[in-house]
Amino acid sequence: MSCWTVLGLTADADTRSIKRQYAALLKQTRPDEDAEGFQRLRDAYEQALNYKEWAQANEDDEAPDDSWDLTGLTVVEVDALQQATRSLQGTSLAQLQQRHALAVEQGCAHILEETLLQHCIENPQTSAPMVDWAVQTYHWFSAWQRLELDEESIEHLLDQQRERITRPLREALDREDSAAFLQAYAQSGQCLWLDAEVHRLWFNLFLSRLLLDSEHWSSAIFEQVCAGQGWHSGPANRCPKDEWKRLTARYEAPLFIAQQRQLAEEPPATAEHRAARLLLGSGPFSQRRALARRLREKDWEHCRHLSSALYANHPQVCAELPGGTAFFWRDWELKRGEWPTYVGVVLACLIGAFTHFIPLGLRVTGLINIVMTSTIVFGVIAAGINWLTHELAHTHWLLDDRLSARLWPGFAKDAAPFGVLRDLIPCALMVAGLTWFFGPIAGVVYAATLACVGLIRRRQVKPHTSWEKTNLPVKIGLSLLGVVALVLVLGVFKVAASQGTVNRNQGLQPWAERLCSRLPASSFDCGAPATREQWYPAEARP
Structure with a gap:
């Protein structure tokens, strides 16, 4: 970097411009804040002034460029010029030093420097010693290198x-x-x-x-x-500041992993513990999924930070996680786990309404209205109860785990199939409400639905990520099961709708509309008034 680059001027700037530019840059580079930058600016300023002083002193003595005109040169001068322009291929450092001394003595050192620069560019594999020598001798790659050097060539070198x-x-x-x-x-x-x-x-x-x-x-x-x-x-x-933070984090990676694994084994009292257990816990994949259903926004924030740290500094640990990535849980954050509650409410209201109100003689339209209204009401109640109990269970996480462990002594402390605060209490409240309104069958249906879904969720599944291709037969089976369930529901409606209706031989229709609508008026059976046997041929008499 030349002094003109440091000052931000061109080589043809006059002394006055140099001093003004130096004064302006001095306001930006203070010696107490940037000592090295100030020294570099000061050196460039003095070098520029010295160059201008030298140029002014030799301005009158300059002659037209006749460096290649050998007229009037002595034999020694001609030999020095030839030495300076001769190829440097196979030249040792000792020979280069001799040629430099002769070039300096005869005033053609700049020609030798340009020859050396071209040689180093053309022979990058073998010119390393010459470059180091030129750095010491000609001050290449610094603010003190010769200004007349080709800037593109020196940058390329x-x-x-x-x-x-x-x-x-x-x-x-x-x-x-x-x-x-x-x-x-x-x-x-x-x-x-x-x-x-x-x-x-x-x-x-x-x-x-x-x-x-x-x-x-x-x-x-x-x-x-x-x-x-x-x-x-x-x-x-x-x-550099940003790189230093990341380097120290990577340097402390073994200690970091040991600390996170220790947090994963401790009771999940804080968000840090829960994030470590989700990512680095030793439990099965289904247990991680069950833990994810209990997490809140603060827990997910710590999961994001921990996953980013693992992804950046611990690729081997990431390879051991489900799906081979630290972000295997990314879709779990967006999914809500309350859907079994609403499925249970719908089934309980539907079955409870049929079993409770059909024997009372309620018509289908009224039954449908009761089912829809009760589903909405109990759905809103279930959402409120779940929110309150889940917040309570999250706040008192360890208490919920201790109560669940006592209720389910055969399971691990945090691996009980159902939690007391988060599952059993809201389920008991909903069962009581449904039983009071529809009878015990609705309460049993609701509890059985939640129990079945909870047990199915605990099954051991192959770890996978959401972006992996799932099993096609499973998708087809679930679709067929949904179709069968829909057919069953429609069949129930059909049976219920047929209860209490009349057939073609019942009702108060005129006789002609019942039997004689397609017979001539002179027909024997249609000429006389209908008897009771004709009105009720197959039905029991009242």
Whole structure:
């Protein structure tokens, strides 16, 4: 980086513009806030002034460009010019130093520098020692390099040198070879151009992102890089702030996992415990699903944070989770688990209405109205009871688990088939209400429905995620079961509708509409008034 780049000026700026620009930048770069930036600005300012002073002193002595005009040159000068332009292929550092000394003596060092720059660009694999020599001699890649150097060429060479030191580091991590990485890192410390502040910042950013993006992690590598780059938790940390937080989290990953596994084994008293148990618990998949039905928004927030940490820093742990991902639960957060309550309410109201009101002689229309109204009323009551009891059970989670464990002593403390506060109390209240309105059959139907659904939910299923393809025969079977249930309900309605109705031989229709509607008026059977046997041929007489 040249002094003109630091100052934000072009090389043809005059002394007055340099001083004004320096004064403006000095307001933005204070020595007590950014000592290195201030020193870099000061050095660029002095270098620009020195260059302008030198240009002013030699302005009158400049002649037209005749660098390749050998007229008037001595043999020694011609030889020095030829040495400066000769190919550097196969040249050792000692020979390069001799050629440089001769070029400086004869005033053509800039020609040798341009020749060396072109050689390094064309031979990136073998020119590393020459580049290091040029960094010391010509101050390449710094604010003190010669201004007349081609800027594109020097940037291209810088990219090549960066690739030279970063490729071995990446390849070593890809091979999960910690020894090779440390060896390549030690060799990168020999690059003198990395001592410049701008290049040191770039190297710190590269190393931090390389360690974060690699699947392979080694604490020894991280500790060695921290020692070499000056990374620490203090105020003068050279590692980028955001990357440092993620690096420390990954460095502390074994301790983090141990802490989360310990939380998963402890009683789920807090949201952190419940999130750890959902993701890292040792229970079966159905037990995780049952736990998810009890979680609330705060619990899901901790699940999101824990899943993100596992996804970022613990790919091996994620591979052991259901579906091979830390977000296997993502659809559970959106699903509501109260649907068995409403199914039980509908069935209880339907069956209870038929068994209770049909013997009383109620007609079908009135029966349907009772079923619909009672379903809505009891559904709203069930929703309110569930909300109150579930909030109470979530607030007193451990109490609910202790009561459930005492009621179901054969099960684990948090694996009881039904909870006292969250299941049994709301079920008992709904059974009492349905029994009072419809009779005991409705209460039994409601309790049996919830019990069946609860037992089915506890079955051992193969862990899967929502985005995986489910079993097609299961879908077909459930669809057929729904169709059969619908047919049964319609059949019940048909039977109920036929109760108490008349057939074609009953009622008070005129005789002609009953028997003689298709016979001529002169027919013997239709000429005389109908007798009781004709009116009621097959029915019992009143």
